[in-house]
Amino acid sequence: MRVLLSTYGSRGDVEPLVGLAVRLRDLGAQVRVCAPPDEDFAQRLADVGVPMVPVGRSARALTTGAPPPSSLPERAAEVIASQFDVVTSAAEGCDVLVATGMMPAAAGALSVAEKLGIRSVSITFQQLTLPSPHRPPLAYPGRPFPPEVTDNRVLWDLDAQSNNVLFGAALNTNRASIGLPPVDNVRDYVIGDQPWLATDPILDQWLEPADFDVVQTGAWILPDERPLPAELVTFLEAGTPPVYVGFGSMPMRAATDVARVAIEAIRAQGRRAVVARGWADLDLIDDRDDCFVVGEVNQQALFGRVAAVVHHGGQGTTMTAARAGAPQVVVPQAADQPYWAGRVAGLGIGAAHDGPAPTFESLSAALRTALTPGTRARAADVAGAVHTDGAAVAAKLLLDAVCRERPPAST
Secondary structure, eight states, rough: OEEEEEEESSSSHHHHHHHHHHHHHHTEEEEEEEOOOHHHHHHHHHTTTTOOOESSSSSHHHOOOOOOOOHHHHHHHHHHHHIIIHHHHHHTTTEEEEEOOHHHHHHHHHHHHHHHHHHEEESSSSSSGGGGGGGGOOOOOOOOOOTTTOOOOHHHHHOOOOOOOOIIIHHHHHHHHHHOOSSSSSSHHOSSSEEEEOTTTTTTTOOOOSSSSOEEEEOOOOOOOOOOOHHHHHHHSSSSOEEEEOOOOOOOTHHHHHHHHHHHHHHTTTOOOOOTTTTTTOSSSOOOEEEEEEEEOOOHHHTTTEEEEEEEEOOHHHHHHHHHHOOOOOOOOOOTTTHHHHHHHTTSSSEESSSSSSSHHHHHHHHHHHTTTHHHHHHHHHHHSSSSSHHHHHHHHHHHHHHHOOOOOOO
């Protein structure tokens, strides 16, 4: 069985595929991953021995370049073209293609599978792209919804129109180039009849009804066996548990100010700090010995040893902190992050910061909530309830589905 996993996006779009790839390989499948050519993505896949096929240009460069919203169709066209170019050859001979990441990237990959006549599965790592009467869609940059429209079903119709305006022309031009008919609804084409939701049902409960079937597998997390750096272990053991602060793949334009606010707010609570550089390039603000800076690190191991986790609210970081039983302060920057901030606050496992730009006062208030004994107790309770086998569940479902569709071997 040969499987291609295809994505284009940030670390949060790549890391879950690492977990699925390893579980598929455990079941005897041959797996490769199409992903952006960023060095940290390539290294992560190399660490687990999964071949990577680079597609497009650096996701970090695309994210941190801060292009204007008006350029989104052009950037999407570039992403779509790279999918048709690279994924077509990578998918040759495969039995199934799993598509996720940015909407235009997933649309391109699914079109390749359609052309090759192989099974495909559409994956999302948060439910906010799935139309639902229970909540509104996310608006694309530069395309806000009319403030007078409040009916969720109408808003989802407008969302479909936005996807067509932004991505439809580029997608259909590339589809025509390989002899495929045009798609008249890009979003619904990507979602399909049975999308998979790779999130934990405790953190991200899917509420029926919908116009399609949703397969919720649980989050795809691979146990991380990498040891923590010796210097970090020494720091952790030299005092009380510190507070971790990091913003993952978010560029954080005022990174120096954010680092200063975070460290000073953490110190005001009588805590030490572990600062993760991330794509914002956060750094220490002085040479005091109560702070330690890290790069790529095993968050699973680290979060089990901290007093709280201050982060941007990406699905992966939220899930990792929840599994570790670490209280959270979510400072959402964009996209689905306000949703995860709300889930953390709603579950009582941390605090949701109001807005993307923390001040000393606002972050201090959020930290006071997160550092209470009650929040830690609730975080420990939730940690015991979240699912830990999502990648294994998904791997078995995927291979079973392909096997059922295969014609019986001739005798």
